Every structure is written in C-alpha cells, then in structure tokens.
Amino acid sequence: MSPALHVVGRSVPRSDGTGHVTGRTQFTTDHAFPGMLHLKIVRSPAHHALVRGIDLSDAERVPGFIRALTHVDVPHNVYTILGLIGVEPEEEFVLAEDRVRYKGEPIVAIIAESESAALDAVARVRLDLEELPAVFDVEEALRPGAPIVTHWGSNAFMYEGHPCRRVRFGDVEEAFSGADHIVEGVYNTKPIEHAPIETTACIAVPEANGRFTVYTNTQAVYFSLDNTSIILQIPGNRLHFIGGTVGGGFGGKVDVIVEPLATLAAMKTNRPVRYAYSRSEEMQVSSTRSAWRIYVKDGVMADGRIVARKVTSYADSGAYSRQTPYALTKHAANASGPYAIPNVSIDAYCVYTNHVPASAMRGFGITMASFAIEVQMDKIAEAVGLDPWSIRFLNAYRDGDTKPHRKLVEDATLIETIQAAAVLVGHELSPELRGLTSAHRNEGGE
Amino acid sequence: MARLRGTGISAVNYPTGMNLGGDPSQALIHATTSGSFVVSLSSTDLGQGLRTVIGQIAAEALGVGMDDVIIDTADTDTGPHCMGTFASRATHRVGNAVIAAARETREALLDVAAEELEAARDDLEFDGQGNIQVRGVPDRAMRIADIAAAAQFKYGRTIAGRGAYMKPRSPVDPETGAMDPDSTEAHACTVAEVEVDTETGEVTVLSIRSAYEVGQQVNPALVRGQIVGGAWMGMSHALYETTKPYYPDPDHSPKDFSEYLMPGAHEMPVIESVVLEYPSSNGPYGVKGVGEMTANSPIPAIVNAIYHATGVRVDELPVTPELILRGLDARAAAARG
Numbered sequence: 001m002s003p004a005l006h007v008v009g010r011s012v013p014r015s016d017g018t019g020h021v022t023g024r025t026q027f028t029t030d031h032a033f034p035g036m037l038h039l040k041i042v043r044s045p046a047h048h049a050l051v052r053g054i055d056l057s058d059a060e061r062v063p064g065f066i067r068a069l070t071h072v073d074v075p076h077n078v079y080t081i082l083g084l085i086g087v088e089p090e091e092e093f094v095l096a097e098d099r100v101r102y103k104g105e106p107i108v109a110i111i112a113e114s115e116s117a118a119l120d121a122v123a124r125v126r127l128d129l130e131e132l133p134a135v136f137d138v139e140e141a142l143r144p145g146a147p148i149v150t151h152w153g154s155n156a157f158m159y160e161g162h163p164c165r166r167v168r169f170g171d172v173e174e175a176f177s178g179a180d181h182i183v184e185g186v187y188n189t190k191p192i193e194h195a196p197i198e199t200t201a202c203i204a205v206p207e208a209n210g211r212f213t214v215y216t217n218t219q220a221v222y223f224s225l226d227n228t229s230i231i232l233q234i235p236g237n238r239l240h241f242i243g244g245t246v247g248g249g250f251g252g253k254v255d256v257i258v259e260p261l262a263t264l265a266a267m268k269t270n271r272p273v274r275y276a277y278s279r280s281e282e283m284q285v286s287s288t289r290s291a292w293r294i295y296v297k298d299g300v301m302a303d304g305r306i307v308a309r310k311v312t313s314y315a316d317s318g319a320y321s322r323q324t325p326y327a328l329t330k331h332a333a334n335a336s337g338p339y340a341i342p343n344v345s346i347d348a349y350c351v352y353t354n355h356v357p358a359s360a361m362r363g364f365g366i367t368m369a370s371f372a373i374e375v376q377m378d379k380i381a382e383a384v385g386l387d388p389w390s391i392r393f394l395n396a397y398r399d400g401d402t403k404p405h406r407k408l409v410e411d412a413t414l415i416e417t418i419q420a421a422a423v424l425v426g427h428e429l430s431p432e433l434r435g436l437t438s439a440h441r442n443e444g445g446e
Numbered sequence: 447m448a449r450l451r452g453t454g455i456s457a458v459n460y461p462t463g464m465n466l467g468g469d470p471s472q473a474l475i476h477a478t479t480s481g482s483f484v485v486s487l488s489s490t491d492l493g494q495g496l497r498t499v500i501g502q503i504a505a506e507a508l509g510v511g512m513d514d515v516i517i518d519t520a521d522t523d524t525g526p527h528c529m530g531t532f533a534s535r536a537t538h539r540v541g542n543a544v545i546a547a548a549r550e551t552r553e554a555l556l557d558v559a560a561e562e563l564e565a566a567r568d569d570l571e572f573d574g575q576g577n578i579q580v581r582g583v584p585d586r587a588m589r590i591a592d593i594a595a596a597a598q599f600k601y602g603r604t605i606a607g608r609g610a611y612m613k614p615r616s617p618v619d620p621e622t623g624a625m626d627p628d629s630t631e632a633h634a635c636t637v638a639e640v641e642v643d644t645e646t647g648e649v650t651v652l653s654i655r656s657a658y659e660v661g662q663q664v665n666p667a668l669v670r671g672q673i674v675g676g677a678w679m680g681m682s683h684a685l686y687e688t689t690k691p692y693y694p695d696p697d698h699s700p701k702d703f704s705e706y707l708m709p710g711a712h713e714m715p716v717i718e719s720v721v722l723e724y725p726s727s728n729g730p731y732g733v734k735g736v737g738e739m740t741a742n743s744p745i746p747a748i749v750n751a752i753y754h755a756t757g758v759r760v761d762e763l764p765v766t767p768e769l770i771l772r773g774l775d776a777r778a779a780a781a782r783g
Contacts, residue, residue: 004574005506005731006505006506006509006574006575007502007505007506007511007512008502008503008506008662008664008730008731009662009663009664009665009666009731010502010665010666011665011666011667011668012498012502012512012665013498014495014497014498014665014667014668015497015498015501015517016491016495016497016498020493047696082466082467084467085466085467085468086467103696136693136694136695136696137694138694159618159620160618160620161620162620165618165623166620166621166622166623167622167623168621168622168623169622169623185761186761187761187762188761188762188763189762189763190688190689190690190691190693190762190763190764191688191689191690191693192683192687192688192689193687193689193706195687195703195706195708218490218530219490219492219530219531219532220490220528220529220530220531220532221488221490221520221521221522221525221528221530222488222522222527222528222529222530223529223530225522239522240521240522240523241520241521241522242520242521242522243490243520244489244490244491244497244519244520244521245490245491245520246490246491246492246493246531247493248492248493249490249492249493249531249532250492250679251532254530254532279701279702279703280701280702283689283699283700283701283702283705283706284689284699284700284701288689291690291693291694316694326464326466329466329618329625329627330461330464330627332623333461333623333625333627333628334459334461337458337459338457338458338459338631338633346623353694354696355690355694355696356689360532362679362737362738362741363460363738363739363741363742364532364533364738366460366461366738366742367683367738367741367742367745368763370456370458370742370743370745370746371742371745371746371749371763373746374456374457374458374743374746374747374750375746375749375750375759375761377456377457378454378750378753379759388454388455388750389455392455392457392635396457397459404623405622405623405624405625405627406622406623406624406625407625407626407627409631410727411630411631411632411724411726411727411734412631413633413659413722413724414457414459414633414635416633416659416722416724417457417633417634417635417657417658417659417722418457418635418657419657420635420657420659420720420722421455421457421635421636421637421655421656421657421720423720424637424655424656424657424718424719424720425637425655427637
C-alpha cells in the first residue's frame with residue numbers, strides 16, 4: 001500500500017494563474033530592450049521554384065533598414081531539426097539557396113529599426129523566380145515521374161532502407177482469407193494549425209561578455225539551444241536561453257525557426273533583435289498538423305472478433321520532414337488501437353510535398369489513427385450486427401497481451417474506462433460486460 | 447427538413463513519452479537559508495500548469511509545504527537538461543527526476559537532523575508537514591527550515607540533491623516494427639451527442655461525456671482543465687479547423703482568427719467526465735499522462751454520432767456542412783433508386 005499523499009492529488013491553485021488572468025505574466029514579446037531591432041522575412045510567393053536572383057536595392061533604401069541576411073550568411077544553412085538525435089539527411093534550408101519548395105519558405109531576412117520599416121523593406125525585395133511543377137497529393141508524390149521535392153532525391157522519408165515505417169505481426173493475408181467479413185475504409189484529414197494565442201517569437205540580446213541571451217517561447221529550451229548552436233556553428237557556451245512561459249504550444253513550438261536567425265542577426269548587428277511571427281505567419285507558414293490519408297482493411301469473424309488489420313498511412317510532411325518522421329513511428333505503434341488483433345501489417349509513409357511543412361502537434365501520429373480506427377470500429381459493429389459498446393469490449397486488449405510492435409501490454413484499463421463511461425451516460429451494460437476486467441482474460445459474470 | 451439527434455462513442459489509448467534518441471529530464475534541488483527549496487529545471491510550462499504540478503510533486507517528495515518550494519525553470523544557465531514539454535511526458539519524466547533529487551536532498555537533511563536531534567539516522571522520519579521527527583515521538587521533532595539553516599551556518603554543509611530520469615532509446619526494428627516506444631498508457635472513452643440540421647448541414651454538439659483513466663492525478667482541477675480544453679479542441683478538429691479548406695489544393699489558406707474557424711464559447715457543449723486512477727508502475731506516484739489524449743476521443747465520437755443521427759458516413763475531417771448535405775443528397779438519391 002502506498003503511503004498517504006499530502007499535496008499530490010489536491011487541486012491547489014495554479015502558481016501562475018493570477019499573473020495570467022491579470023495580465024502580469026511576462027511572455028516573450030513583453031520583454032523589450034534599448035536599441036532593439038526587428039527581423040522580418042522575405043518569403044517565397046511560389047509553391048516550387050528556382051531562385052534566379054534577389055534584388056535588394058530598393059529595400060536597402062527604406063529608412064530604418066539595417067541589413068539583410070541571405071543563405072550565405074548562415075554558417076550551417078542546411079539542417080534537420082531531429083539531427084540532434086541522429087535523424088538524417090540534413091535537408092531544410094534556414095534561408096533558401098537555389099530553390100524554394102513551399103509557398104512561404106524564407107529566402108531573405110530583413111533587419112530594421114522598426115517592425116514597419118522591416119515590413120516595408122520586405123515588400124521592396126524583388127525576387128526572380130522560375131516556377132517549377134509542384135506536387136500536393138501524398139500518393140501522387142510517390143508515383144514515378146512526380147516532381148521531387150527534396151534535395152536528396154526521394155519524396156518518401158527513408159526508414160533504415162524502407163520508404164515507410166513498417167509493422168509486421170502474424171500473417172494478415174492468411175487471416176483475411178479465413179475471415180467472415182472484410183471491412184475497409186479510407187480516412188482523409190486536412191492540415192490543422194496549432195493556433196496558439198501567443199505567436200512563435202524570440203528576442204536575441206548580445207551581452208557584453210560575448211554571449212547571447214535568447215528569450216524564447218520554445219517548448220524545449222535545450223533542443224532550441226542545441227539546434228541554434230549547430231546552425232550558427234558557435235559553441236553552446238555562448239548561448240543562454242530563457243523561456244518556460246508559453247502562451248499555447250500544442251507542438252507548434254518544438255520547431256527551431258526563429259532563434260537561429262534572430263541570434264545570427266544579433267551577432268551581425270551587435271544589437272538586440274526580435275523575430276516574432278505575425279498572426280498571418282503563424283496561420284500560413286508555421287508548421288501544421290499533417291494531413292493524413294489512412295487506408296484500413298480489417299478481417300472480422302462473424303462474432304465480431306477482429307482477426308487481421310492492414311493499415312497503409314500517408315502523412316503529408318510538406319516540403320521538409322521536421323518532426324513528422326517520428327510521428328509515423330508513433331502512428332505505427334498505435335494503428336491497431338487499444339485492441340488485441342493477432343495479425344497486423346502497417347506501412348506508414350512520411351511523404352514530402354510542396355505544402356507548408358508539418359511537424360509535431362498534440363496527439364502526434366495518434367489523433368488521426370484514433371479517428372480512423374474508431375470510425376472503423378462502428379462499421380465493424382454494423383457489419384456483424386453488434387452494438388458499438390460490445391464490439392469494443394469484445395476486442396479490447398488486456399494485460400499480458402502483446403501489441404503488434406511486440407510490446408507487452410501492462411496498463412490496459414480500456415475495459416474499465418468503457419465501463420465507467422457507460423455508468424456516466426446511463427447506458428445499461430449486460431452483466432457479462434460489467435464483469436469484464438483488463439487484468440486477465442478469465443471471462444465471467446459478476 | 448429536420449433536426450436529427452444521434453449518439454456516438456469512441457475508446458482510445460494514449461502513450462506517455464517517447465523512445466527516439468532516449469527521453470531524459472533532470473532536476474537539481476537546493477535549500478536556502480530560510481528553508482525554502484529551489485527546484486532547478488529546464489522544463490517549459492505551456493499553460494497547462496507544469497510549474498504547479500511539479501511544485502506539488504516536489505513538496506510531496508521533500509515533505510514540505512507548497513510555499514516552501516520555488517520552481518526555477520527554463521533558464522539554461524541554471525537548469526539541468528530537459529528534453530522539453532511534449533509527448534505527454536513532462537509530469538511523468540520531470541516528476542520522476544524531481545522525486546530522485548528530493549530523495550538525495552532528504553538524505554542530506556537526515557544527516558543534519560540526526561546530529562541536531564541526537565538520534566540514530568534510521569530512527570528519523572518526515573512527518574509530511576515540514577518536520578523531521580524521531581519515529582513515533584512527535585516531541586522530538588525539528589522544522590526542516592531549521593535543519594536547513596543549521597546545515598548552512600552550524601555545519602557548513604549543502605542541503606541539495608540531484609535527480610535524473612530517462613526512458614532509454616529503443617531502436618525500431620525496420621522489418622517488424624518491434625520497439626518499446628512509451629512508458630505507460632492512459633485511456634479514454636467518450637460519448638458524444640449531436641444534433642444535425644438537415645437543411646443547413648450544421649452540427650451542434652450537445653454533450654461530450656467521457657471517462658478517463660490517467661493514473662494518479664497530481665492536481666484534479668488541472669486534469670479537468672485538460673479534459674475541457676481537449677474536448678473543445680477535439681470538437682474543433684472534428685467540425686471546423688483546417689489551414690487548407692480545399693486540400694490538397696494549397697490555396698485559400700486563412701490568415702487570422704476571422705478566417706480560421708473554431709467554435710466559440712457559446713458553442714461549448716455540456717462536458718462531463720469521470721476520472722479513474724489506476725497507478726502506472728513507473729510514473730511519479732503512479733502518474734500517467736493526460737495532456738494530449740483528451741483531444742483525441744471526441745473526434746470519432748462526434749463523427750459516429752453524426753452517422754447515428756443521419757445515416758451519413760463522413761470519413762474525412764473536418765466534417766463540414768457541405769459534406770453532410772452531399773451525404774444526405776446521396777442517401778436521398780439512393781432511396782429514390
């Protein structure tokens with residue numbers, strides 16, 4: 001028996017609540033520094049194009065213009081955010097070089113005395129672009145002859161030699177041939193914005209000792225510091241990141257987009273530099289939740305037991321992979337849902353297209369798997385003539401089961417959770433269903 | 447034309463944490479002269495209340511009150527490493543690191559308390575109310591604040607502790623997908639009730655009623671905050687949101703909140719919930735993770751409820767009025783033969 005708890009388990013008031021509701025909490029852009037400059041981005045108006053030339057001459061004449069940054073100013077311009085943990089290849093351009101791969105891709109950073117001067121100068125940069133054929137559909141992107149988005153030659157992220165994250169468990173084809181019903185579905189979802197109240201932002205401040213203090217609303221201060229260190233090719237000991245208070249993240253502030261350029265701008269100008277997304281940048285060029293297309297084929301016996309599931313999923317990563325390759329891995333580990341299915345085959349593709357890059361978002365790889373699986377469960381119930389509660393109890397996983405990715409189930413409380421929901425809404429369950437437990441497979445009544 | 451009502455359910459699991467590259471967080475604790483305990487971290491509060499729940503875990507593990515815990519987080523010059531706040535990991539990972547740091551801190555306190563109370567170290571216990579006492583003898587007790595002061599001014603010792611927690615990296619077998627990608631699983635079952643206007647195709651969500659199994663709750667009010675916020679977000683994903691209304695066509699992206707549709711306060715349905723607590727084996731005090739999951743189960747529950755109400759199966763998100771009206775038209779045409 002665990003010892004009695006004193007503080008854990010109590011609804012103590014949140015420590016930052018008063019500050020949040022009275023407007024006294026300091027968010028990133030509430031900081032201001034004397035001489036602070038503003039950074040704004042010249043973005044690609046094309047979905048896919050060659051960059052033939054950049055003419056800054058009019059922009060440079062805008063009063064308050066300080067300087068521009070292009071890819072030649074970025075010490076390590078091609079990076080991959082998950083490179084920190086060994087994900088390859090390096091593929092995203094901090095500032096575009098000879099090609100832009102999505103509408104909104106950064107090409108030039110403008111640094112100016114005021115936000116309005118920076119925006120004025122951005123509007124006066126003339127780009128010479130040659131548009132290229134673009135691809136926007138995940139399955140079209142994987143067909144032979146499709147425009148190749150990446151600089152390294154494939155529209156499918158490669159998982160140790162495979163173009164998809166695979167799960168193979170049992171023999172789905174054999175199980176399909178013995179199944180009484182085959183239930184199939186195709187599930188499509190569109191990209192979604194995190195829509196935080198506070199937009200992505202940072203302020204980089206050069207200190208007298210040669211270090212840079214970066215005030216940021218990143219969800220991960222060390223992840224941002226370490227990626228900034230790589231991109232700027234400076235030792236981590238010159239960077240001091242301060243954060244911890246975020247006005248909504250939902251996964252959208254795990255990318256490292258604003259900190260490297262703001263810090264570079266502070267290095268080049270020796271002045272504090274603020275780089276904050278406008279609302280339209282947050283909506284239109286910040287990472288989204290991937291669009292998904294998920295094909296599910298289930299083999300079901302007449303009594304409702306699912307004996308085989310085959311899933312082919314495509315997540316639209318947009319022009320760069322960012323965090324999406326890992327979302328597919330997480331998806332592959334959860335595409336069978338909280339159910340015990342003895343034969344499972346999953347192919348989960350992270351696909352490059354000319355859309356704005358996707359990245360992490362709340363439910364990372366699983367939200368859309370849950371949508372597809374749980375609609376599929378209702379279709380299965382209908383096919384075998386069971387109600388939607390019974391079909392879930394019948395197939396629920398239990399402690400001691402093995403998941404398709406070969407992890408032993410040890411926290412299976414699905415049955416208890418469904419039973420509690422039935423009580424909450426007043427849905428009468430049969431004694432047999434009320435007597436089920438996740439703890440073991442010894443079936444029996446109360 | 448009619449307003450049709452329907453009910454749909456969904457049941458989901460959700461994993462805590464991740465495996466890619468290892469998943470560590472660390473914590474350092476030290477006592478001040480007045481007996482406050484500074485918990486140094488590099489973890490981020492996204493607005494969900496991480497500072498509060500970590501403060502609770504620190505207070506519990508140190509055996510002091512919440513007022514004596516100072517959370518100093520997300521300054522890379524002072525805080526030890528944290529992977530970040532995502533993957534429903536922070537309470538689990540950071541909480542475990544804080545408990546480990548508190549354990550070491552308590553050892554340092556006991557060393558001093560044994561001398562001050564002239565008692566064997568093994569005979570001492572924390573009372574959970576800010577004191578260390580000789581086991582079973584409340585008269586022979588000393589305030590932790592006084593022990594911390596004595597450590598610094600009488601004995602010249604640090605009262606400090608280090609803690610780390612890491613889910614080790616689990617490489618994925620590229621052929622079979624074998625992997626150990628998470629630490630524990632939370633669960634949810636949602637029942638959604640909707641009303642569909644067959645003339646406009648509009649869906650009104652009437653209620654979202656859910657059961658959650660989240661392990662030990664650290665702060666039930668903050669769990670409830672995640673439940674209500676997650677229900678709203680799931681409803682918004684199901685019926686409203688996208689940056690590409692004509693996806694895969696990339697055009698017509700919204701620029702602001704007047705073009706990017708989300709439900710307003712007046713569209714919030716009845717939200718009721720019950721929370722079960724089956725402790726995890728590896729979380730702090732049996733914690734799992736509730737952060738992400740609450741947005742997931744409402745989505746299929748709402749979509750299934752729309753089918754129950756109308757007979758229209760929509761297999762794409764968001765479920766717009768146009769999709770429902772086209773589905774109703776197709777059903778009417780099929781019925782006419």
